[in-house]
Amino acid sequence: MLLSHAFGLFTHPDKEWVTIRKEHENPTRLYVAYVLILAAIAPVCAYISTAHFGWAVGSDRLIKLTEISAVQLSLLTYVAMLIGVFALGYAINWMAKTYGAREEHVPANGVALAAYSCTPLFLAGFALLYPNPWFNALVFLGAAVYGARLMYDGLPIVMGIEKEQAELYGVSLLTVALIILVSTRAGSAILWNMGFGPAFVSG
Template sequence: MLLGHAFGLFTHPDDEWASIRKEHETPTRVYVTYVLLLAAIAPICAYVSTAYFGWTVGSDRIIKLTEISAIQLSVLTYLAMLVGVFALGYAINWMARTYGAREEHNAANGIALAAYSCTPLFLAGFALLYPVPWFNALVFLGAACYGAWLMYDGLPIVMQIPKERAVMYGGALLTVALVILVSTRVGSVLLWNFGFGPVFVSG
């Protein structure tokens, strides 16, 4: 089962990457049985925490989002995550030939590498149930660092390239990931201008 890889990537990542390479699942199957499920963790937890728990501003004032606003932002976040994983996966495949790997017509290895590398970020979504900004920032920073290391570790195994080429390949992919992140931030601002911004209420 593909979800079994989530645990293996934290305990024995090299063996897990080799297993992922051997399975060579289609992008559709990886998305349906892995990405769609795990990517939903953060939006669901964010909805619950922002609509029902709220967070403290100052000494005792609790701020929440309206349920409609929380749902809108959670759905948009979910869609952004799905698009981001897809875009990163295709970037991995598109750059494969440059770094000595084989480019595939369906980007199976690229999508798998992107999806499984994002596992720490998906699971970090549980931290949103405790809506304290500094805590969430630390958890997601740690998850992003481990996700980047997973991608670097998996590149030579999944894409079958020499380890020394993985450094340059990983650096290029990090740049792509940052561009995707900035694009989602810009998209968020644009959507807020069209009425999808957060609506706050005092708890």
């Protein structure tokens, strides 16, 4: 079962990457059975906390989103996460030959590498149930660092390249990930100006 990889990536990542490489999982099935499920954690938890629990920064009053606004923002977040994983997987495949990846590993394993490397960020979504900005920032920062570490360790195993090449490959992918993040922020600003911004209510 694909979801079993989530546990393995935290307990024995190197062995898990070897297993993932051998699977050559179909990208569509990987998306449906893994990414679509785990990527839903953060939006669902964010909806619950913003619409029902409310957020308080310091000693300020409790702030909540309206039901409609919370649903809209959660759905937009979900779509952005799915697009981000796909874009990262595409970038891995696109740059594979440049860094000496074995061609037979590229089509399926590039997407798999992106999806499984994002596992810590997916699971960090549970932290949103505790509506504290500093706590959430620390959790997601730690998840991002561990996700980057997973990708760095998985590149030579999954894509079949030398570790020296994997270092350059990893730096390039980190740049792509940052571009995706900035694009997401810019897209959010545009959507907010189009009327999809948050609508607040006092708790």
